[in-house]
Every structure is written in C-alpha cells, then in structure tokens.
Amino acid sequence: MPKLGMEPIRRDALVKATIAEVGAAGSLDVTVSRIARRAGVSSGLAHHYFGGKEDLLVAAMRHILTGYGAGVRSALETAVSPRDRLVAILAASFSPEHFEPHVITAWLQFYLLAQTNPGAQRLLRIYHARLHANLVHALRPRAGARAPEIAETAAALIDGLYLRHALGARPARPAPDLRVLAMIDSLLVNA
Amino acid sequence: MPKLGMEPIRRDALVKATIAEVGAAGSLDVTVSRIARRAGVSSGLAHHYFGGKEDLLVAAMRHILTGYGAGVRSALETAVSPRDRLVAILAASFSPEHFEPHVITAWLQFYLLAQTNPGAQRLLRIYHARLHANLVHALRPRAGARAPEIAETAAALIDGLYLRHALGARPARPAPDLRVLAMIDSLLVNA
Amino acid sequence: MPKLGMEPIRRDALVKATIAEVGAAGSLDVTVSRIARRAGVSSGLAHHYFGGKEDLLVAAMRHILTGYGAGVRSALETAVSPRDRLVAILAASFSPEHFEPHVITAWLQFYLLAQTNPGAQRLLRIYHARLHANLVHALRPRAGARAPEIAETAAALIDGLYLRHALGARPARPAPDLRVLAMIDSLLVNA
Amino acid sequence: MPKLGMEPIRRDALVKATIAEVGAAGSLDVTVSRIARRAGVSSGLAHHYFGGKEDLLVAAMRHILTGYGAGVRSALETAVSPRDRLVAILAASFSPEHFEPHVITAWLQFYLLAQTNPGAQRLLRIYHARLHANLVHALRPRAGARAPEIAETAAALIDGLYLRHALGARPARPAPDLRVLAMIDSLLVNA
DNA sequence: AATGAATGAGGATTCATTCAT
DNA sequence: GATGAATGAATCCTCATTCAT
Numbered sequence: 001m002p003k004l005g006m007e008p009i010r011r012d013a014l015v016k017a018t019i020a021e022v023g024a025a026g027s028l029d030v031t032v033s034r035i036a037r038r039a040g041v042s043s044g045l046a047h048h049y050f051g052g053k054e055d056l057l058v059a060a061m062r063h064i065l066t067g068y069g070a071g072v073r074s075a076l077e078t079a080v081s082p083r084d085r086l087v088a089i090l091a092a093s094f095s096p097e098h099f100e101p102h103v104i105t106a107w108l109q110f111y112l113l114a115q116t117n118p119g120a121q122r123l124l125r126i127y128h129a130r131l132h133a134n135l136v137h138a139l140r141p142r143a144g145a146r147a148p149e150i151a152e153t154a155a156a157l158i159d160g161l162y163l164r165h166a167l168g169a170r171p172a173r174p175a176p177d178l179r180v181l182a183m184i185d186s187l188l189v190n191a
Numbered sequence: 192m193p194k195l196g197m198e199p200i201r202r203d204a205l206v207k208a209t210i211a212e213v214g215a216a217g218s219l220d221v222t223v224s225r226i227a228r229r230a231g232v233s234s235g236l237a238h239h240y241f242g243g244k245e246d247l248l249v250a251a252m253r254h255i256l257t258g259y260g261a262g263v264r265s266a267l268e269t270a271v272s273p274r275d276r277l278v279a280i281l282a283a284s285f286s287p288e289h290f291e292p293h294v295i296t297a298w299l300q301f302y303l304l305a306q307t308n309p310g311a312q313r314l315l316r317i318y319h320a321r322l323h324a325n326l327v328h329a330l331r332p333r334a335g336a337r338a339p340e341i342a343e344t345a346a347a348l349i350d351g352l353y354l355r356h357a358l359g360a361r362p363a364r365p366a367p368d369l370r371v372l373a374m375i376d377s378l379l380v381n382a
Numbered sequence: 383m384p385k386l387g388m389e390p391i392r393r394d395a396l397v398k399a400t401i402a403e404v405g406a407a408g409s410l411d412v413t414v415s416r417i418a419r420r421a422g423v424s425s426g427l428a429h430h431y432f433g434g435k436e437d438l439l440v441a442a443m444r445h446i447l448t449g450y451g452a453g454v455r456s457a458l459e460t461a462v463s464p465r466d467r468l469v470a471i472l473a474a475s476f477s478p479e480h481f482e483p484h485v486i487t488a489w490l491q492f493y494l495l496a497q498t499n500p501g502a503q504r505l506l507r508i509y510h511a512r513l514h515a516n517l518v519h520a521l522r523p524r525a526g527a528r529a530p531e532i533a534e535t536a537a538a539l540i541d542g543l544y545l546r547h548a549l550g551a552r553p554a555r556p557a558p559d560l561r562v563l564a565m566i567d568s569l570l571v572n573a
Numbered sequence: 574m575p576k577l578g579m580e581p582i583r584r585d586a587l588v589k590a591t592i593a594e595v596g597a598a599g600s601l602d603v604t605v606s607r608i609a610r611r612a613g614v615s616s617g618l619a620h621h622y623f624g625g626k627e628d629l630l631v632a633a634m635r636h637i638l639t640g641y642g643a644g645v646r647s648a649l650e651t652a653v654s655p656r657d658r659l660v661a662i663l664a665a666s667f668s669p670e671h672f673e674p675h676v677i678t679a680w681l682q683f684y685l686l687a688q689t690n691p692g693a694q695r696l697l698r699i700y701h702a703r704l705h706a707n708l709v710h711a712l713r714p715r716a717g718a719r720a721p722e723i724a725e726t727a728a729a730l731i732d733g734l735y736l737r738h739a740l741g742a743r744p745a746r747p748a749p750d751l752r753v754l755a756m757i758d759s760l761l762v763n764a
Numbered sequence: 765a766a767t768g769a770a771t772g773a774g775g776a777t778t779c780a781t782t783c784a785t
Numbered sequence: 786g787a788t789g790a791a792t793g794a795a796t797c798c799t800c801a802t803t804c805a806t
Contacts, residue, residue, distance in 0.1 A: 048787075112299070115357075157351050187377050189377070198769085414777085425792090487688070498600055506740060567763075616801085
C-alpha cells in the first residue's frame with residue numbers, strides 16, 4: 001500500500017537534509033547516502049526524485065533563495081518611505097536565519113556550484129537581478145540616475161560582508177546592515 | 192651524484208600547474224595526476240614533494256598570496272601621501288593579473304579550502320590581517336579613530352567586488368578600485 | 383522491494399573467499415579485488431559489508447575460530463571420562479580440516495594480523511582462553527593444582543606442532559594429538 | 574673520494590636497521606626507505622647492496638640465526654654431561670636477547686617470509702635441522718632410539734612457547750627452558 | 765660508492781548511479 | 786513508491802625500483 005502524497009514531503013525532507021549536510025560538512029563533498037539517511041529515506045529515492053546529486057544541490061539552493069525572496073517581499077510590504085524599503089532589504093539580507101552557520105556555508109558552497117552548473121548559475125543570476133532591482137527601486141527617489149551604480153556597490157558590500165563572515169572573521173561592528181546603510185547614506189550625501 | 196637542485200624547480204612547476212589546473216577546471220575537483228602531467232612530472236613526485244593533494248593546494252594558495260603581498264609592497268614604496276597609499280593598495284588588489292580568470296577562480300576555490308584545511312585557514316588569516324593593517328595605516332591620518340572601521344568596510348567591499356567578478360557579473364563601472372576609493376572618500380567626508 | 387536477505391549470503395561468500403585466497407597466496411598480501419572476484423562480487427561490495435580489508439580478514443579469522451569452537455564442543459559432548467575429554471579436545475584441535483593447507487596458512491597469517499589489529503587480538507585471546515579452560519577442566523580430576531600449568535604446556539605444544547606443520551616440516555610421527563597426549567600422560571605420571 | 578671498506582659497515586647497518594624496523598612495526602610492512610633512513614643511507618644504496626627488499630629481509634634473518642647458532646655453540650662448549658648439553662641448548666634458545674620484543678617479532682615475521690621466499694625457506698630448514706641435530710645428540714645417551722622423536726616434541730614445544738610469547742601471552746611460569754626440560758625429563762623417565 | 769630524483773604500477777577506498785523486486 | 790543490493794569507475798596515495806650523475 002503505497003502512501004499517497006508522499007512526494008512533496010520526501011522532496012522537502014531531502015532538500016532540508018541537503019542544506020543541513022552541506023552546512024555541517026562545510027563543503028560540497030557530501031555523499032548522497034548521507035543526505036538520504038538524514039532525510040530518513042534510501043539513497044535510491046533521492047535519485048528517483050531529483051535525478052542526480054547536482055540537481056539535488058540546486059534544489060536546495062533554490063529553497064534558500066526562495067526563502068530569502070519571501071523574506072524581502074514580506075519586509076517590503078510594511079515599508080512606506082524609500083529609506084524604509086532600503087532598511088527592509090538590508091534587514092532581510094542579513095536576517096539571523098541567513099547567518100546560521102550551516103546556511104551561510106551552504107550559500108558559499110552554492111556560489112561555487114554556480115561556476116559549473118547551469119541551473120545553479122541561472123538561480124544565482126535571478127538572485128542578483130532581484131536584489132539589484134529591489135535596491136534600485138528603493139534608491140531611485142533619492143539617488144536618481146546614480147541609483148544603479150550605488151545599488152551595485154551596496155550589493156557588492158553585502159556579499160563581501162557575507163563572505164567575510166563565512167570565512168570566520170569576527171562579526172562586524174556595527175551590524176552589517178547598518179554598515180551598508182551608512183555607506184549608502186554617505187554616498188547619497190556626497191552627490 | 193644525482194641531478195641536484197631539482198626540488199625547487201619541481202615544486203615551482205607543480206604549484207603553477209596547480210593554479211592553472213584549478214583555474215581551468217573552475218573547481219577544486221582536480222586530480223593530482225592532471226596537475227602532475229601539466230607540470231611534466233609523475234603523480235608520485237607531487238606526493239613526494241608535497242605530501243598530499245591538500246598540501247599542494249595550500250602551497251598554490253601561498254604562492255598567490257605571496258605575489259599579492261609583493262605587489263602591495265612594491266606599490267607602497269613609491270607612495271607619498273596617505274591617499275597615495277590607499278590608491279596603491281587598491282591598485283594592487285585589483286591589478287590585472289589578479290583578474291586573470293584562472294587566478295580569480297583559484298582564489299575563490301581556496302576560500303573554500305580554508306573552511307576545512309588549517310593551513311589554508313592560517314594563510315587566509317594572514318592575508319586578511321595584512322590587508323587590514325595596510326588599510327588602517329593608510330587611513331589613520333585622515334580617519335583617526337574611525338580608521339579600523341572604515342578599513343573593514345573597505346576590505347569587505349574589495350572582497351565583494353571580487354566575488355561578483357568571479358561569479359561572472361559584468362565588469363563594474365567605474366573600475367573597482369575607483370569605486371572603493373569613492374566609497375572611502377565619501378565615508379571620510381561625512382565624519 | 384529489492385532482492386532481500388542477500389547480506390548473510392554475501393558475507394559468508396566473502397569470508398570463505400578470504401580464507402581460500404589467503405591460504406592460496408600464503409600471505410596476507412591479498413587484494414580485496416581478488417577476494418571479491420573469487421566470491422563473485424565486486425570489490426565495492428566487500429567494503430560495503432565489511433568496511434575495509436582488515437575487518438574482512440578478522441571476520442575470516444572469526445569464522446575459523448567459530449568452526450574450531452563448534453568442533454570442540456561437539457566432540458566434548460560424547461566424552462565421559464576426563465581422559466575422554468582430553469582426547470576430544472586434541473582430536474578437534476588437530477582435526478583434518480584444520481590441517482588443510484589453506485586453513486593452516488590462514489591461521490598463521492591471522493596470528494600476524496593479531497599483532498596490529500585489535501579485533502584480531504581480541505579473537506585470539508578468546509581462543510586462547512577457551513582452549514585453556516577446556517584443558518584445565520579435562521585435567522583437573524587427574525592433575526589437581528597442576529592442571530593450569532600442564533594445560534599451558536599442552537597448549538604451547540599444540541601451537542608449536544601446528545606451527546611446524548605450517549612451516550612445512552614433515553608430518554610428525556606419531557600423530558600430533560597422540561604426541562600431546564603422551565606428553566600429558568607423562569607429566570601426570572611424574573607428579 | 575670514495576671511502577674504502579665501507580661495504581661491510583653499510584651492510585651491517587642495513588641489516589640491523591631492518592631487524593629494528595621490522596620489530597618496531599610488528600609486521601613485514603616496512604618500507605625500504607625507512608630502513609635505509611634508519612641506517613643512515615639512501616634507499617638506493619640498500620638496493621645496490623642487497624638487490625631488493627626480500628633479499629634484505631633474508632639477510633636480516635640470516636643475521637639472527639647466525640647469532641643464535643653462535644650462542645648455542647658457545648654454550649655447548651662448556652657442557653660436559655648430556656644433560657648439560659640439553660640445558661645449554663635450551664638456555665640459548667630462550668636467551669634474553671631472543672626475547673627482546675623486536676627480535677621475537679622479527680623472528681615471527683620471518684617465519685612468514687619463509688612461506689614464499691626460497692632463500693628464507695632454506696635458512697629456516699637449516700635452523701630446524703641444526704636444532705634437531707643438537708637435541709638428538711644431547712638426548713641420544715639417555716633416550717637411545719627415542720631421541721629423534723623426543724627431540725621433535727621438544728623442538729615443537731620450544732617454538733610453541735615462543736609463539737605464545739610473541740602473541741602476548743603472560744610469561745610462562747616456570748621459565749620456558751625449565752618447562753621444556755621438565756617435559757623432556759618426564760618423557761625420559763616414562764620409557 | 766652513493767645519492768637524490770623520478771617513475772609508474774598497483775591497491776584500498778569511495779560513491780554516484782542503476783536496477784530488480 | 787521505495788528499497789537494499791550491487792557495480793565499477795575514479796582517485797589518492799604508497800613504494801620498490803631504476804638511473805643519471
């Protein structure tokens with residue numbers, strides 16, 4: 001008697017197990033078997049549902065990015081002023097769940113995967129584009145034509161702070177979002 | 192007597208082959224055999240001289256960082272004013288040879304290695320500390336007590352721009368060093 | 383559902399192939415691949431079930447010792463007098479199947495393994511303790527307090543005769559069990 | 574300027590290093606490089622002098638057996654009565670230097686080598702024959718025609734006690750030589 | 765005589781993937 | 786749908802051996 005409706009449950013369990021396992025290992029050198037065991041299923045099932053290891057990794061990446069996107073959206077909903085929007089984006093980018101060690105590690109690993117895997121690359125481009133669009137939209141009223149350029153600098157700073165954190169640097173003071181905000185404000189002032 | 196003095200030659204060839212191979216593959220998944228073949232020696236020799244695959248990778252990382260350090264030092268020698276120093280550091284950080292695809296890729300890969308390999312981690316810490324010290328030294332005259340904080344932001348921006356470049360983003364306009372410089376200037380003005 | 387219940391079958395086949403292969407080679411320098419091929423499976427499976435080469439060797443050792451233990455037990459069941467017990471132990475110790483070349487060779491090789499492998503060492507201790515206990519039990523009625531000492535001498539003689547046989551000495555006259563028996567009787571007479 | 578007369582010194586150093594290394598490792602899995610390093614020469618020289626690894630091992634075995642033979646001879650020189658001869662042989666067989674861990678281990682390992690290496694086998698046969706001849710000669714006056722048989726049992730007991738010691742059994746009480754002597758005496762009494 | 769350099773075959777081990785049931 | 790069985794290619798690493806100098 002096959003259980004019905006198990007597929008989404010299994011897929012979800014596998015994706016979460018992948019993130020956890022990648023984070024725990026601190027590397028993409030994770031075996032499908034380990035992931036499957038953590039998800040409580042056989043390794044064969046992982047292939048059955050995802051086709052292969054990389055596809056599983058990409059699915060995990062998509063999961064993270066989706067969560068990030070949802071976070072930004074919900075944060076933006078309550079924002080009124082342009083500056084509110086900026087604060088919301090930064091808050092979402094540096095929300096605590098993103099800084100959980102296993103997530104930040106997974107994120108970094110996926111960066112790498114994107115260098116060889118088209119699916120991962122596509123996802124990353126979408127993330128970049130979305131972040132850029134959000135920033136530009138929030139900056140436009142105050143920065144005008146300089147919005148794209150400042151958005152790019154801000155995005156780079158976000159990633160750089162992330163990277164440093166992932167590499168074990170002492171947590172920055174002030175908090176990363178405030179730091180980015182300060183930089184943006186500074187750039188805006190010196191038009 | 193045997194052919195003497197081959198060791199440094201072989202080590203050098205193997206290190207360079209490692210960088211080239213890692214860069215070409217876009218990943219650390221490079222076999223020792225391929226590296227050795229590119230260096231024109233047997234795989235056994237690579238182990239003989241370096242002990243293992245990771246040690247070889249760390250040696251390659253050290254090679255890159257040494258080159259970077261030398262670049263900064265020589266650039267700083269001709270600097271007079273604090274601002275010259277800043278420009279020199281940034282120019283070295285974003286010098287063209289650092290942006291050669293296989294170097295930038297290798298760099299990124301080594302970031303990853305640093306998450307599991309102690310030797311790599313140590314190297315990375317040294318690089319971070321040195322960059323920080325250089326920036327603080329150049330900023331002190333103009334930034335005073337704010338120097339460390341601004342140095343951290345600048346370092347993060349440098350890494351972030353690097354990362355984005357490695358991930359295939361369109362080359363930034365203006366050039367990354369000018370962008371960092373502008374940001375620093377902006378922060379300095381708004382004391 | 384998959385083909386079930388193959389594990390014990392494979393394990394058994396691999397263990398027997400190990401004994402055969404070690405015996406045939408006259409040394410522990412046997413490759414896992416050869417063992418696996420003889421067992422009709424892939425080398426990967428051997429690792430899957432046993433974890434590694436040494437564990438496979440230890441499992442083979444255990445198989446031999448288990449067979450020996452069973453032989454002694456069944457021989458002891460029909461023994462009535464103490465002397466019967468002694469004869470039974472010796473008969474089992476020198477039973478023909480123990481003198482099959484590949485078994486005796488494997489046995490000797492395992493002695494060696496026991497010098498470095500904890501699992502093998504444990505097994506060997508168990509064998510020693512069991513043989514000693516059996517001998518003491520059989521000797522007690524006739525030897526009293528001297529039983530342990532005579533048992534030790536007898537055990538050493540058993541192993542020595544075995545060793546010499548393994549090393550290619552001409553088969554002893556009279557048969558080894560009778561020889562040990564004669565020695566024990568002699569020691570018992572000269573209280 | 575090649576040093577003259579170095580050959581015997583080198584050979585000797587290599588042989589001793591071999592015994593030490595085999596004993597230390599508790600196995601024949603010793604690399605030629607390690608042996609050479611311990612002897613203070615290059616691995617190439619070991620091959621130059623001995624031709625190969627096994628030949629080096631056989632040479633080490635010969636060294637041990639030669640020492641044993643010399644010990645027996647010198648011990649026999651002062652023996653007067655047949656029983657003295659017996660005591661002398663046993664004392665030499667169980668002399669302390671034979672029970673040094675690395676020697677006893679090497680000895681056991683060489684047993685193994687003898688199963689595949691003709692040179693080692695030949696040496697072992699010589700050792701067996703010599704021990705047997707010595708024992709028979711010492712036993713003849715008291716045992717007459719039974720001398721060969723008793724000699725065989727004694728030899729087996731010697732090897733068995735050795736083996737047990739090598740395998741880590743608690744040192745026997747009484748001392749092994751006395752134990753063998755007691756057994757022989759017992760067999761002689763019960764003609 | 766002696767060495768360091770260099771090789772390359774060989775082996776243990778790992779793992780993604782496939783498949784019969 | 787789900788599993789355990791099984792494979793075998795791939796890779797790191799070791800080491801005896803050879804060789805030019």
